[in-house]
Amino acid sequence: MALTDLRDVALQEMTTMLAEAGEPAFRATQLCHWVYKRQAISLEQMTDLPEALRQRLGAQCYVSTLTPLRQQLSADGTEKVLFRLEDGNQIETVLIPAEDKRTICVSTQVGCAIGCRFCLTAQGGLVRSLRPAEIISQVLHFQAPGKTPERAFTNIVFMGMGEPLDNFAGTVQAIRTLTAEWGLGISPRRITVSTSGLVRRLEAFGREDLKVNLAVSLNATTDAVRTAIMPINKPYPIAMLLASCRAFPLAMRQRITFEYVLLREVNDTLADAKRLVRLMEGLRCKINLLPFNEIPGVPYRRPSDDTVQQFQQYLAQHGLSAFVRQSRGRDISAACGQLRFEEHATPRLTDPAHHATMPAALGAQGEHVGETAEAAATRHEGGR
Ligand code: SAH
Numbered sequence: 094m095a096l097t098d099l100r101d102v103a104l105q106e107m108t109t110m111l112a113e114a115g116e117p118a119f120r121a122t123q124l125c126h127w128v129y130k131r132q133a134i135s136l137e138q139m140t141d142l143p144e145a146l147r148q149r150l151g152a153q154c155y156v157s158t159l160t161p162l163r164q165q166l167s168a169d170g171t172e173k174v175l176f177r178l179e180d181g182n183q184i185e186t187v188l189i190p191a192e193d194k195r196t197i198c199v200s201t202q203v204g205c206a207i208g209c210r211f212c213l214t215a216q217g218g219l220v221r222s223l224r225p226a227e228i229i230s231q232v233l234h235f236q237a238p239g240k241t242p243e244r245a246f247t248n249i250v251f252m253g254m255g256e257p258l259d260n261f262a263g264t265v266q267a268i269r270t271l272t273a274e275w276g277l278g279i280s281p282r283r284i285t286v287s288t289s290g291l292v293r294r295l296e297a298f299g300r301e302d303l304k305v306n307l308a309v310s311l312n313a314t315t316d317a318v319r320t321a322i323m324p325i326n327k328p329y330p331i332a333m334l335l336a337s338c339r340a341f342p343l344a345m346r347q348r349i350t351f352e353y354v355l356l357r358e359v360n361d362t363l364a365d366a367k368r369l370v371r372l373m374e375g376l377r378c379k380i381n382l383l384p385f386n387e388i389p390g391v392p393y394r395r396p397s398d399d400t401v402q403q404f405q406q407y408l409a410q411h412g413l414s415a416f417v418r419q420s421r422g423r424d425i426s427a428a429c430g431q432l433r434f435e436e437h438a439t440p441r442l443t444d445p446a447h448h449a450t451m452p453a454a455l456g457a458q459g460e461h462v463g464e465t466a467e468a469a470a471t472r473h474e475g476g477r
């Protein structure tokens with residue numbers, strides 16, 4: 094029987110699991126405390142659980158960790174970590190320090206099925222979705238022992254490899270654990286989920302009522318251009334996407350962020366800026382402009398700084414909050430769209446001192462989750 098990864102299990106399920114073993118409910122709270130607050134990686138560490146219970150749980154459960162293979166530090170302070178998963182697949186996670194915040198950019202899938210033409214992650218297609226544990230472990234990696242989550246980092250964005258809503262169950266459960274009191278206790282207002290616009294999933298995501306921030310990768314102002322650069326626009330064109338954004342539940346003062354990758358002479362003209370202003374009418378939103386980060390093998394180019402500035406100014410002059418997102422960590426390929434999985438990467442540790450403090454992975458006891466039904470359905474919906 095495959096062992097259950099405790100980082101995959103919510104308090105409620107732990108309670109049920111323990112009740113079946115005749116244990117009182119408070120044991121589940123104790124277990125969660127060990128797994129998330131104390132970051133225990135073995136049952137032996139959970140010293141206030143009775144020995145007999147630890148033995149019994151040990152036959153059923155374990156705690157997974159990620160193995161950091163490589164850490165790279167950018168000149169601008171951005172840090173990128175390449176992790177090995179239990180099945181040998183690899184993902185990247187980025188920590189972006191800014192003046193007033195430190196943001197972790199987490200991956201939700203190995204690769205991505207959505208196929209946006211300007212994104213490196215898309216190039217290998219989708220390998221598989223991550224389990225909730227694998228998403229949570231990326232965050233735990235950046236949580237220094239003894240510090241509260243808020244001290245170690247301030248924000249989390251689901252903007253790494255993969256399409257979060259294509260890994261719907263994994264993303265939702267990871268967010269529940271990250272935000273729950275029994276979990277990491279992070280405020281949902283400090284979490285942003287970015288989607289390429291899987292409309293039906295977006296509506297379902299709204300119904301989950303997680304209270305996290307939403308970012309939508311719009312990236313174009315006409316269906317012709319958007320379909321050319323983002324095939325997901327075919328089943329879910331702009332009008333449909335924006336209608337579901339208008340219906341998305343927002344708290345007071347909460348706004349949807351629209352991301353807009355600026356590609357030279359593709360979507361960076363004044364006519365685009367004008368259309369964008371019209372499209373955003375009546376939406377509580379802000380615009381994040383992302384000057385294209387060039388990637389190998391892709392013919393698009395980054396617009397000049399002047400063009401970027403003019404685009405931003407037009408939006409600002411017409412009442413939109415528009416920001417140019419600085420490309421952080423470009424020297425280590427950690428910027429938007431530059432993350433990828435390395436199929437045949439040679440494990441390499443650039444920072445052995447740090448690795449020595451990291452728990453080693455516990456081996457391959459976990460059950461590998463293949464491509465989710467949702468992923469397959471979405472690709473089907475996407476007509477690709
Ligand atoms: N799959 C999700 C989240 C990950 S991508 C999504 O698409 O929203 C995060 C952001 O990076 C998206 O807004 C995407 O449009 C942007 N992006 C992808 N490739 C890029 C590139 N080469 N340069 C700049 N931004 C890019």
Ligand code: SF4
Pocket residue numbers: 205206207208209212213214215253254255256289310430
């Ligand atoms: Fe996937 Fe997002 Fe990249 Fe598109 S931009 S391929 S949805 S990761």
